[in-house]
Amino acid sequence: PRAVTFDGNEKAQKIMQDVFETVDVVWRGIGVIPKSGLRIRKRFSTFDAEKMIEFSAPESKEPKGCACGEILTGLKIPPECSLYKKVCTPIDPIGPCMVSSEGTCAAYYRYHNG
Structure with missing residues (x-):
């Protein structure tokens, strides 16, 4: 017997949809891919590490010649x-x-x- 149905774990998928929203993300070496990332929804912002920790990621640049x-x-x-x-x-x-x-x-x- 299968541990997970063909449709996947629907309860987990629902929780993911409730907690996160899809956003456009810049992927290193590729650029922006629309709706390829997840961000915590505003109503869960008290759990968002980006809001709790002062942090700014440096812009990622590909090394010269890197393909x-x-x-x-x-x-x-x-x-x-x-x-x-x-x-x-x-x-x-x-x-x-x-x-x-x-x-x-x-x-x-x-x-x-x-």
């Missing part, structure tokens, strides 16, 4: 990036796609013999 955005959107593959394997490696990552082991470039590096 991560094009790789994430399927326009290029990792070896087509001018930094790949030259100055950008899992040991010394330059762009976000190489930073974690789940990153596109890091996985390509690992499973395509470097």
Whole structure:
């Protein structure tokens, strides 16, 4: 038997819809994707860490020559990036796609013999 129905956990989905609203978000290397992020609704603002903690995230800029955005959107593959394997490696990552082991470039590096 399935633990979750085809429609998913409807109770959890309802809670998510009640607590969060979808918003446009800037994704590193890609830009703005409409309605791709979540923000706590105003009626739950007492639980919003952004309201409790004074914090401003610096604007994220792609390193010069990094093709991560094009790789994430399927326009290029990792070896087509001018930094790949030259100055950008899992040991010394330059762009976000190489930073974690789940990153596109890091996985390509690992499973395509470097």
